[in-house]
Amino acid sequence: MTEKKFHAVFSLSDSIKNIQANSTMQLTKDCNSKICFYEFSTSSKSENKGAAIVDPNANPLSLNNIVSAALITYKTDLVENASLSVAPAHSNSEHSEFMQYFNDTLVKLRLAGWHRYILPNEARVPGREASKFNLFDEVLGVPVGTGPWKDPTLKLSQAQWLAMPTINTWYFHKNGNYLLFRVQRENTLQAPQDRGSYLFSFNFQSEAEFYKNFVPNENQDDWVKLLPPELDRMAQERAQTEARLKQMGIAIDADYQDPPIKALK
DSSP: OOOOOEEEEEEEESSSHHHTTTTTOOOOOESSSEEEEEEEEOTTTTTOEEEEEEEETSSSSSEEEEEEEEEEEEEESEEEEEEOOOOOSSSTTEHHHHHHHHHHHHHHHHTTOOOOOTTTTSSOOGGGGGOOSSTTTTHHHHHHHHSGGOOOOOOOHHHHHSSSSEEEEEEEEEEEEEEEEEEEEEEOSSSSEEEEEEEEEOOOOOOOHGGGGGGGGGGGGHHHHHHHHHHHHHHHHHEEEEEEETTTTTTOOOOOOOOOGGGGG
């Protein structure tokens, strides 16, 4: 039988059996007492790179040139976490080629219904305000993960792109699920301003898997009970930061509202 390429069709919280039935996958399975990993990997130089369709029944997102994938179940057969890594061009290609892929992906995410996510303790600063801050990913002297530079509407120049750290993550949410879109860059030694090697990673997480990270590891099974006081604390931190920023003349995106958390309703 001819080996088929990795092609996954899935939504989070679907069973791994259903996903396998609707996909063409050569997966290895690795389990312990609580977690199972269903994995695929190939070389970035391979002609057998994978593809995936995420949320096939609700504004699907199509991804190609997948070099690794992990579909993860926790205590059940439901996939609550899916990580896909994409190599869209050869190593040592021009930065502009990878930047175009990044910008095209942001458009695809928007059309597929993914929206910017801002951590609950961080100020809701739009991308147009990014130039008012001196240090990247820092607001009022505090490191941030979802600051104005991570607004997907912000168009970065190549100089700004190369001035960023070599690993960056953009956060999104859609219908109770979450996405961490990560870019890893390694500049070519011979021409660091012109060429580089990149890996783009898409880590899809269910609501439970995402918000478990807001509480200590040893208490994650009780995340629904422990999350509300933590969200209250984070909201107070955001309010204090936004008040200071307003006094400095920096705009706040008051239209942004935290996505509802279904488990807390």
